[in-house]
Structures are given as structure tokens and as C-alpha cells.
Amino acid sequence: MRPGRYFLWMGGTMVALAVLAVLLGVLVDPYRMFGTPGLPGWTTLKPRIYERPGIAKIYQLERIAPRTVLLGNSRVEIGFDPASPEWPADTRPIFNAAMAGQGLFTALLMLREAIATGKLKTAVVGIDFLDFLQIGYSDNFALPPVGAEERRLLVGRDGGLNPARSLQLWRDRLASTLTIDAATDSVETLLDQDPETTTTMTPLGFNPLHEYRLFIARSGYYGLFAQKNATYVREYRRFKPPDFSHPLRIVNYRYLLMITRLAKAHGIQLILFTPPYHADYLEMLNQVGLWASFEAWQRTLADVVDAAKQGGVQVTLFDFSIYDRFTTEPVPPRHDLTSRMRWYWESAHYKSALGDKMLKRFFHGDKSLGYELTKANVDAVLARTRSQRAQYIGRINAEGTRQPLAVPDSDRVN
Amino acid sequence: MLFNSHEFLFGFLPITILGFTLLERVGSRGKYLFLLLASIVFYAWWDVRFVPLLVGSFTVNYVGGHAVHASRSRGSKKHTWWLVTVFVGLNLVLLGIFKYAHFFTQNVDLLLGTDFNLGTIILPLGISFFTFEQISFLVDVGAGRTRPRELLHYALFVSFFPRLVAGPILRYEEIVPQMANERRREDTNVDLATGLTIFFIGLFKKAVLADGIAPYASPVFDAAARGGHVDFLLAWGGVLAYACQLYFDFSGYSDMAIGAARCFGIRFPTNFFSPYKSTSVIEFWQRWHMTLSRFLRDYLYIALGGNRHGSVRRYINLMVTMLLGGLWHGANWTFIAWGGLHGLYLMINHGWIALAERHAALRCFRASRIGMTCGFMLTFIAVVVAWAFFRAATFAAAFNLVEGMAGQHGIVIPIGLEFALEPVRGVLDAVGVRFAEGSGTILVKTYLWIMALLAIALCLPSTQELMIRAKPVIETTGGSTGLTLEGCRWLQWSRSRIWAIVMGGMAFTGLISITHVSEFLYWQF
Numbered sequence: 036m037r038p039g040r041y042f043l044w045m046g047g048t049m050v051a052l053a054v055l056a057v058l059l060g061v062l063v064d065p066y067r068m069f070g071t072p073g074l075p076g077w078t079t080l081k082p083r084i085y086e087r088p089g090i091a092k093i094y095q096l097e098r099i100a101p102r103t104v105l106l107g108n109s110r111v112e113i114g115f116d117p118a119s120p121e122w123p124a125d126t127r128p129i130f131n132a133a134m135a136g137q138g139l140f141t142a143l144l145m146l147r148e149a150i151a152t153g154k155l156k157t158a159v160v161g162i163d164f165l166d167f168l169q170i171g172y173s174d175n176f177a178l179p180p181v182g183a184e185e186r187r188l189l190v191g192r193d194g195g196l197n198p199a200r201s202l203q204l205w206r207d208r209l210a211s212t213l214t215i216d217a218a219t220d221s222v223e224t225l226l227d228q229d230p231e232t233t234t235t236m237t238p239l240g241f242n243p244l245h246e247y248r249l250f251i252a253r254s255g256y257y258g259l260f261a262q263k264n265a266t267y268v269r270e271y272r273r274f275k276p277p278d279f280s281h282p283l284r285i286v287n288y289r290y291l292l293m294i295t296r297l298a299k300a301h302g303i304q305l306i307l308f309t310p311p312y313h314a315d316y317l318e319m320l321n322q323v324g325l326w327a328s329f330e331a332w333q334r335t336l337a338d339v340v341d342a343a344k345q346g347g348v349q350v351t352l353f354d355f356s357i358y359d360r361f362t363t364e365p366v367p368p369r370h371d372l373t374s375r376m377r378w379y380w381e382s383a384h385y386k387s388a389l390g391d392k393m394l395k396r397f398f399h400g401d402k403s404l405g406y407e408l409t410k411a412n413v414d415a416v417l418a419r420t421r422s423q424r425a426q427y428i429g430r431i432n433a434e435g436t437r438q439p440l441a442v443p444d445s446d447r448v449n
Numbered sequence: 450m451l452f453n454s455h456e457f458l459f460g461f462l463p464i465t466i467l468g469f470t471l472l473e474r475v476g477s478r479g480k481y482l483f484l485l486l487a488s489i490v491f492y493a494w495w496d497v498r499f500v501p502l503l504v505g506s507f508t509v510n511y512v513g514g515h516a517v518h519a520s521r522s523r524g525s526k527k528h529t530w531w532l533v534t535v536f537v538g539l540n541l542v543l544l545g546i547f548k549y550a551h552f553f554t555q556n557v558d559l560l561l562g563t564d565f566n567l568g569t570i571i572l573p574l575g576i577s578f579f580t581f582e583q584i585s586f587l588v589d590v591g592a593g594r595t596r597p598r599e600l601l602h603y604a605l606f607v608s609f610f611p612r613l614v615a616g617p618i619l620r621y622e623e624i625v626p627q628m629a630n631e632r633r634r635e636d637t638n639v640d641l642a643t644g645l646t647i648f649f650i651g652l653f654k655k656a657v658l659a660d661g662i663a664p665y666a667s668p669v670f671d672a673a674a675r676g677g678h679v680d681f682l683l684a685w686g687g688v689l690a691y692a693c694q695l696y697f698d699f700s701g702y703s704d705m706a707i708g709a710a711r712c713f714g715i716r717f718p719t720n721f722f723s724p725y726k727s728t729s730v731i732e733f734w735q736r737w738h739m740t741l742s743r744f745l746r747d748y749l750y751i752a753l754g755g756n757r758h759g760s761v762r763r764y765i766n767l768m769v770t771m772l773l774g775g776l777w778h779g780a781n782w783t784f785i786a787w788g789g790l791h792g793l794y795l796m797i798n799h800g801w802i803a804l805a806e807r808h809a810a811l812r813c814f815r816a817s818r819i820g821m822t823c824g825f826m827l828t829f830i831a832v833v834v835a836w837a838f839f840r841a842a843t844f845a846a847a848f849n850l851v852e853g854m855a856g857q858h859g860i861v862i863p864i865g866l867e868f869a870l871e872p873v874r875g876v877l878d879a880v881g882v883r884f885a886e887g888s889g890t891i892l893v894k895t896y897l898w899i900m901a902l903l904a905i906a907l908c909l910p911s912t913q914e915l916m917i918r919a920k921p922v923i924e925t926t927g928g929s930t931g932l933t934l935e936g937c938r939w940l941q942w943s944r945s946r947i948w949a950i951v952m953g954g955m956a957f958t959g960l961i962s963i964t965h966v967s968e969f970l971y972w973q974f
Contacts, residue, residue: 036944038638044946045645048953049960056961215657215962250888253868262864262886 053213060212063221067091067238068211070098080235080245082227083220088134090207091236093148093187099239100152101130106142107161109135109242110310110383114390115159117239121394126157131240138166139290140178144185146294150301151189158298159306159397162291164332164356168274168325172284241387247380255372256381260315263381267319276328279335288339295343295350304349306397307340309333311355311389311405314363314427315382329356330417333408341410353396354416355405358423361389450494451614452648452705453655453963461491465610466712470637481605481628484713491610492574499573506543507607510536510583514597517590533591537584544580547572552780575613577777581744582607586621588748595622602628611709615702617720617740623923624715632714642944643919644711646952650912651704652959658902659698660962665895666690666840673853674846680861684853686895691840692833693902696725699738704912707922718743719922723911725832725903728824730794731802733832745774764799768792778839783847787838794831863887909940916942 036044063078064071066087073079084091096104103126105115111133122129132145142160149155178192186203190196211217227233234246250259282288298305320329333354340352355362367374378389395401406416450457465487472480493500513536520529545553547570554565586606589595597603602625612619632640669687673679679687703720710717724736734742750770756763768789775788805811814820834851841847852858859881862870865888870877913921918941942948 036946036949038642038944041642041944041949044949045953045956048950049957052954052957210964213961214964215958216964218961250865254864258864265886 056218057212059221060217063224064211065217065220065224066211067095067236068207070095073238076228078224078228080228080230080233081224082234083223084236085135085234086216086220087207087210088236089184089187090211092132092134092145092240093184094207095238095240096130096132096145096148097152097189099128099130100154101128101149102126102154103129103157103159104145104149104155105129105131105133105159105161105240106145107133108137108163108166109133110163110385111159111161112240112242113244113380114161114310114385114387115394116237116241116243116387116390118237118241119387119391119394121391121398123398126398129239131242133161133240135242138163138169139287139294141184143290143294143297144188146297146303147190148188150297150303155301155303157304157306158294159308160294162307162309162336162352164309164320164329166287167277167279167285167332168271168328172278173286173289174284176283176286176289243387244380244384251375252372255370256367256374256376256379257369257371259381260366263383264315264319267316267383268323271319271323271325274323274325276325277332279328279331282335282339288335291339292343295340295346295348298350299343299346299348302349306351306353307336308353308393308397308405309336309356309408310383311357311362311378311385311393313379313382313385314358315366317356317358317362317424319382333417334413337408337410337413340408351397352408353393353405354408355393357405357416357420358427359404361392361404363427450491452702452709453652455963456494458652458960458963461487461494462709462712466641469713470641473632473637474634481601485601485605485608488605488608488610488613492608492613495574496571499571502543502573502576503579503608504604506540506579506583507604508600509539510587510607511597511600511603513539514586514590514603517587518596521591521593529591533587536587540580540584540587544576546570547576549776549780575615578612578614578616578618579607581618581741581748582620585618585744585748589620589622595620598625609710609715611706611715612717615699615706616738617703617706617717618744619717619740623718627715630714637714639919640711640714643916643921644708644713645956646708646919646942646948647711647912647916647921648705648708649952649956649959650915651701651706651708653955653962654697654701654704656701656959656962658905659694659696659701662690662697662898662902663694665891665898666694670840670842670846670850673849674842676845676849678858679850679853680858681853681856682860682862682892684850684858686892686899688833688837688840688850688854689899689903690895692725692836693899693906695836695840696906697902700912707912711921716920716923719913721911722913723906725829725906726825727828728821730791730798730828730831733828734791734795741774741777745770749773760803764796767795767799771795783838783841783844786844786847787835790831790835790838794835859883861885863889863892865889866893915940918943 061069062071064073065081065083067081067084068087068090071078081091101117103117103122105111105117112131112135115131115133117129117131130149132149134141134145139162146158146160149158181192181199183203185192186197186199187207188197189200191198230245232245232249236242247259254262277285279285283292295305297303320326333356337352340350343350361378364376364378367376377386379385392401392404396404406412408416450461452458465484468483468487469480472483489500489503492503513532517529517532517536520532550567550570554567557563558565586595586603590597603621605628606619606621606624609624666687669679669683670691672683673687700721707717707720718740720738720740722736722739724733727733727736750766753766753769754762755766769792771788771792772785773788775784775786775791778784778787802815805815815824834854837850837854838844838847841850861883862877862885864884864886867884909915
């Protein structure tokens with residue numbers, strides 16, 4: 036074959052493959068870049084969506100244009116299903132914009148994006164102790180440099196149209212079609228559509244955590260709690276107790292303040308809450324010597340929120356980090372692979388069933404779970420939590436119930 | 450500018466090929482000047498401050514080559530070698546300053562308790578490669594094996610962009626005469642088709658295979674460096690993954706260099722010839738980084754006396770050559786240890802051959818299929834163990850890994866695999882396997898990648914064998930190493946429709962695999 040024809044065939048193959056890759060990426064839409072409707076059994080579940088969560092969350096948020104947005108980290112992403120019937124009709128549509136591993140700065144960005152879509156009325160924000168352990172102090176506060184997530188947003192920091200968005204949009208379109216990752220993720224999406232175990236994110240941004248089902252079937256809840264607890268103990272031992280005496284030196288309090296100001300400026304109702312950690316997790320905080328810091332954090336949080344309220348922000352703070360019948364749900368014993376936990380996946384992640392209960396607290400005044408936390412009642416709430424803890428410890432000691440946290444590493448599931 | 454960057458693939462390379470080809474079509478002699486300027490732009494893209502170094506280096510050495518040649522023409526042997534020594538010394542001083550000054554002062558500080566501070570010294574791109582090439586030029590001129598020709602051709606020989614980053618280490622006499630040849634238009638098209646095919650095979654190796662397995666190697670070496678005990682499966686997984694990464698990275702780079710050069714009608718020597726198929730360490734060095742082996746043999750080992758002064762001196766020369774070869778790869782004791790390990794391997798290999806020559810039974814065993822298989826396995830394991838020292842940042846990390854590979858840190862399996870391993874649970878318990886947290890996905894993927902890549906490395910022909918019909922490399926290559934380049938009987942490329950489609954697929958996959966800048970491992974040497 037003459038070289039010219041060889042090039043023609045070679046080039047033609049490349050063009051044909053490029054067209055195929057674009058079609059595959061758009062039709063399968065593994066990251067929900069294009070909002071292509073899912074084909075049941077083929078593309079509804081998105082097992083590779085967490086490879087590019089920023090793309091999935093931001094562009095999907097724009098398509099939904101929610102009245103209510105959920106913000107926070109994985110606990111919120113896993114814990115609240117926007118499709119739940121517990122959401123009042125006037126809060127819909129709801130979008131879960133929480134992102135695993137992200138803190139309050141990302142929450143601030145997502146709030147900005149949700150406001151830019153034009154219909155937002157309410158923001159439900161999970162405030163996590165972990166955020167205040169990981170990120171330090173600053174006397175010269177400055178926002179971090181603009182990253183890919185922020186370049187995607189409709190509006191810039193000055194409130195005007197974001198000039199970086201169109202280039203980022205094209206980058207994301209390319210990344211979702213003409214890359215080897217997009218191609219393999221599309222194929223994997225087509226091949227992995229098991230409604231029981233496939234990792235996915237619903238179109239409303241909720242992570243149903245299907246993948247844990249497989250692990251639980253193999254190792255039971257005990258195995259999952261044991262493994263995660265060990266990880267948390269190791270991780271949290273590294274943290275030094277933070278100093279909450281000057282909250283505004285703490286970067287995350289700055290972000291929280293910016294969230295409240297943004298909400299006030301746009302007439303958004305803010306619902307803030309501390310997560311309902313499982314008692315194992317709370318015990319872990321005790322074990323690594325962070326309980327006093329945890330209480331100090333809650334006090335400061337109540338102070339900051341009260342100040343915001345007095346400044347005209349429509350904000351309520353709920354505390355679910357307590358010992359109650361939900362958070363002390365017993366973990367099935369070792370080797371029990373059949374019992375199911377109702378409220379928890381593992382000690383730091385609650386199920387959406389518990390999220391539904393929290394919605395009743397937020398919107399229907401059901402006081403069977405958690406407390407509204409204010410500067411006035413914070414000490415009383417904390418004292419009650421300490422007392423609940425003493426009762427809990429007394430009960431499990433009397434019953435001889437061993438939680439996975441108490442199991443030494445060498446005796447873990449194997 | 451890296452070969453696997455968008456600016457190179459969609460900007461620099463097409464523009465340079467187009468410019469060169471147009472100048473060639475109009476019969477302009479300026480085509481090599483254009484190529485030289487393009488090569489300097491390529492170099493400046495990395496750091497414009499070092500362009501004077503490159504230009505100064507080839508100018509001084511060109512002048513040096515002429516001085517040596519003039520002296521030799523006058524018949525003054527002593528003066529000739531004095532000149533060669535001076536100019537070679539200048540090259541080595543330059544290399545020493547940029548590459549080894551920090552290493553030297555660090556060790557002096559350690560020994561004498563001093564505190565020399567040389568500040569930051571940036572290693573100029575490709576200095577290890579163009580220094581060796583110019584040393585070989587000076588020595589060859591001194592020995593009468595070549596003579597200096599046009600400055601333009603010499604400058605291009607030193608700065609030619611396809612080999613500027615990481616070799617191959619060329620010889621003046623094998624490249625410059627090719628520049629005197631005028632190509633016919635048909636040859637230009639054939640060269641382009643062949644060159645781009647080889648280039649895209651290399652891109653596929655680098656972007657898809659080497660970069661694909663890289664994430665499974667680095668975390669293990671990082672964990673070893675942090676001091677965490679790396680268990681048997683993890684250690685072997687990490688080091689084997691690195692062995693595959695390095696293989697496809699360097700093999701891919703060599704293909705891209707050979708392919709890019711061919712687009713301009715220049716053939717390079719073979720640099721990489723399926724080294725993991727070797728049945729001895731001697732053979733490994735005839736197949737791995739062949740142009741470096743050739744340089745070390747011809748300009749160091751033989752210069753030290755080679756095997757001309759008895760077997761003891763031969764072994765000493767061998768060890769010195771390999772230690773310096775290790776040091777050439779990087780200013781770190783781990784590289785010297787790697788070179789020393791290979792020196793030791795080579796000594797054992799030569800000793801074994803000498804022993805086998807004296808005993809008929811051993812000779813038969815060595816030539817038998819079983820002997821070859823044992824040789825292959827032993828060579829592969831020895832080479833892989835040595836890579837632990839090559840890649841590890843410190844001796845502590847390297848020994849940590851080697852201990853793990855020897856099973857001294859036990860065998861740990863992620864708990865996520867427990868379910869799948871239930872049928873063999875008794876055996877695992879009996880050999881002391883422990884289960885620990887983790888899903889096992891990464892471990893499984895690591896070994897799947899390793900199996901796939903080793904299958905390619907061991908079962909498929911090399912690019913040069915695949916492309917044999919297109920005469921991809923300088924034809925004499927291989928003769929001096931004892932290896933001959935033969936085409937694969939069952940898989941040979943030709944300019945056919947099916948190969949165009951296959952190569953189009955590989956090129957496309959390579960191009961869409963470039964999602965981030967990923968340096969070639971040999972870039973740092």
C-alpha cells in the first residue's frame with residue numbers, strides 16, 4: 036500500500052474511534068456531564084461517577100435548579116435522599132450537593148452555585164468536627180486559589196459571570212469523552228449495572244452506598260465497624276486538640292461565616308446540624324483524647340450561629356452528636372452475616388433512614404431525635420450528653436456487649 | 450517539552466515535520482539548519498537558560514574534534530591523546546559540576562563534618578547523554594575512526610531533538626553520514642509512514658502501559674520509604690509493577706525517539722531489544738539500554754583494559770564499569786549499589802560460563818531447554834531485585850522492600866479477598882498468612898496489570914522485530930552485541946490496510962491516554 040493510503044486508513048481509524056468515543060461518552064454519560072437520561076439496565080447506575088464528583092455534582096445541580104440543597108461531606112451525601120417522602124412538598128426539588136472528603140469551602144462554593152441557579156430557598160448543611168481538626172488557623176485569612184471546581188461555577192467570586200467557566204466546560208466535555216478514563220469508565224458503566232451492589236449516585240446527588248452491601252454480606256456489620264473504627268482511631272490519633280478560643284482564626288469558621296452571610300444576602304433559610312455519629316465514633320473521640328475539644332467545638336458553633344442569627348440570618352443549629360436510641364444501635368455480633376442495622380452503615384456514616392428521621396426534626400418538629408442547639412442551652416445539652424454516655428457505658432458493661440471498638444487489632448475479623 | 454505532551458504531539462512535531470519536508474521538497478539545503486533551530490527551540494522550551502550551555506558544548510567539542518584530527522593528521526600520537534584527554538576532561542568536569550557536585554559535597558560533609566553549601570544546581574536536560582556522545586566523538590576522532598565534518602551536522606548530531614531528552618547514545622559516524630544522503634520523495638513518504646508508526650507504538654507503550662501501571666508501583670516504594678513494613682505480596686507487586694513501568698516507559702521512549710528521527714530520514718541504532726527475555730545477565734545488558742552498554746564497553750571497560758590482563762583484572766574492570774554505569778544513572782549511593790549488584794551478577798555469570806566450559810555436563814545443561822529456562826528465571830528475579838535499589842530513594846527503603854520480597858514481613862491479604870479465598874483458607878493459615886483491612890481491589894489490579902504487561906514483554910516481538918520490513922534501525926546494530934535482529938515469523942508489520950487500522954487504534958488510544966504530564970523515567974538521568 037502506498038504511504039498516502041496508509042495514512043488515510045490510519046487517520047480514518049482515528050477519526051472513527053474519536054466519533055465512537057464521543058458517542059459512547061455522551062450516551063453512557065458515566066459522570067453525568069451531559070445529563071443524558073439513563074437507560075434502565077444499561078446506564079442508569081453510574082459506578083464510575085465518583086472518579087469525577089465535581090463534574091457530576093455541579094452540572095447536575097444546574098440542571099435540577101433546586102429549592103433545597105444539601106451541603107457537607109460524605110455523611111450528608113450518604114445520609115439524605117432527596118427523593119425521600121419526608122421532604123415537605125414546598126422544599127422540592129432537592130439536590131444533594133454534599134461531596135465526600137470535602138469541607139466547608141466546597142459547601143460555600145456549592146451554595147454559591149445553587150443560588151446562581153435561581154430557585155434556592157433552603158440549605159441544609161452538615162457541620163463536621165473533622166473539618167475543624169484537619170484545617171488549621173490563619174491570622175491572614177485568604178480564600179484558596181481558584182481550582183477546577185470553582186472554575187465550573189456559573190458565577191465568579193465577585194458575583195458576576197464566571198469568565199473561566201466556558202473553557203472549563205470544554206475541558207470537562209473532553210475529559211468525559213476523549214480520554215481513556217472516560218472510555219473505560221463508560222464501558223465499565225455498561226457492564227456494572229447490578230441494582231444491589233453497584234456504586235452509584237442518583238440524579239439528585241444521593242449516594243445509596245450500594246457497594247457496602249457486598250462487604251456486609253461477606254464480613255457482616257461487625258467486620259465493617261471493626262475495620263472503619265480501626266481506621267478512624269489511627270487517623271484521629273494524629274490530630275492535635277484544636278484551640279477554639281479565637282474561632283475566627285480557624286479557617287473553617289470563616290467559611291461558615293461566609294455561608295451565613297451569603298444565605299442572608301439571598302434570603303436563604305439555613306439549617307445547620309452536627310451529624311448523628313454512632314456511639315462507637317463518639318467513644319473513639321474519647322479514646323483519642325478529643326472529647327473536650329469536641330465539646331468546645333459545639334460551644335463555639337452555638338456562639339457563632341447565635342451571633343449570625345442576631346445579625347439577621349435565618350439559621351437553626353441542630354445537634355445529633357448524642358447518645359440516644361439511634362446512635363447506640365447495637366452492632367450485630369461477630370460472624371453474624373444476616374442481621375441488618377437499621378440506622379448505620381458504620382460508625383461515621385448513618386443510613387438515609389436516619390436521615391429521614393432528621394428531616395422530621397427539621398421540618399415537622401419531631402423532637403424524638405436531637406436538640407436545637409443555642410448559646411443558651413449548649414452547656415445543658417452537653418451535660419445531658421455526658422450523662423447519656425455514662426448510662427450507655429453502664430448498660431453495655433452490665434450487658435457485656437462488646438462493640439467492635441473494644442476489640443484489639445490482633446483479634447479483628449479474619 | 451515531552452514527547453507525550455499535547456504541545457509536542459499537536460504543535461512541535463507536526464510543524465517541524467511539515468517545515469522540514471517542505472524545505473526538502475524544494476531542495477533546500479537549509480532543512481538541517483531548520484531542524485537544528487527546531488531542536489534548540491525544543492531544548493529552550495524546557496529551560497531557555499541552558500541553551501548557551503548546549504551551544505557552547507557542541508561548539509567547543511567541534512573545535513576540539515578538529516584540533517584532535519589535525520594533530521592526528523600530523524602524526525603526533527602523544528599530542529593527539531593529550532588533546533583528547535583535555536577535551537574529554539572538560540566534558541566530564543561539566544557533567545561533574547551539574548550532576549555530581551552536590552553528591553560529592555554531601556559525602557565530604559558526612560565524612561569530614563564540614564558544611565559545604567553549593568546552593569541549587571539544576572541538572573541540564575540531556576547532559577548525561579550529549580556528554581557521552583561528544584566523548585565518543587573525541588575518542589573516535591583520536592583513534593582515527595572518524596573525522597569532523599560540517600559544524601551544522603555536528604551541532605545537529607548533538608542537539609537532534611528526538612534523542613536529546615534521554616538518548617539513545619549515538620555515535621557521530623553512524624548519524625552524520627546519513628545527513629549527506631538526499632531522499633527521494635517516495636522515500637520521504639515511506640519514512641514518514643514508518644516513523645509515525647514506530648512513534649505511535651512508543652506512545653502507546655508509554656501513555657497506556659507504563660503510565661497505566663505506575664500508580665501500582667509508586668505507593669509501595671513510598672510506603673517502604675516511610676518505614677512501614679511491606680509484606681511479601683505488596684513488595685513483589687510494587688517492585689514487579691515498577692519493573693514493568695520502567696520497561697514500557699523506556700522502551701516506549703526509545704520507540705518514540707527512533708520513530709521521530711525516522712520522520713526526518715535518520716535511522717537510530719536499536720536501544721532496547723526485549724531485555725526481559727534474556728536467559729543471562731550478560732544477555733540482559735546486550736538488550737537493555739544497548740547504546741549505553743555499548744558506550745560503557747567501548748569507552749570505559751576496554752579503556753580500563755577489558756579482558757586483556759587476566760581474569761582478575763577483567764572482573765575488576767567489569768565491576769568498575771558497572772559501578773560507574775550505576776553512578777551515571779544518578780548521583781545517589783542506591784544507583785551505585787544497583788550498578789554494583791549488576792557488576793556482581795555479571796561476574797557470577799562469567800564465572801559460571803567459565804566453569805561450564807570446563808565441564809561437559811554443565812555445558813550441556815547450560816545449552817538445554819531446562820538450563821535456558823532456569824537462566825531466564827534467575828536473570829529475571831536478579832534484575833527485579835536490583836530494581837528495588839534502582840527505584841528506592843534510600844537504602845533503608847530498598848532493604849525494607851527486599852526483606853518484604855524475602856518474606857520476612859510475612860504475607861498479608863486484604864480482608865476483602867477473604868471470601869474468595871475461603872476454599873484455600875486452611876493452606877493460607879498453615880503458611881501463616883494474615884488478613885488485614887482493605888478491599889483487595891488494588892492488590893488484584895496490581896497483579897493483573899503485571900501479568901498482562903509481562904505477557905506482552907515476554908511473548909510479543911520487539912518493535913524492531915515487528916517493523917523489520919521497514920528497516921527501522923541502523924542495520925549493523927546487533928552485530929557487535931552478538932544479537933541479530935530478525936523479524937518475527939508470525940507478526941510483521943507492513944503498510945497494509947489492517948496494520949493501518951491497528952496502528953490508528955493504537956495511536957488514538959495513546960493520544961487519549963495523555964491526561965496529565967508524565968515524565969519519562971530516563972529523563973532524570
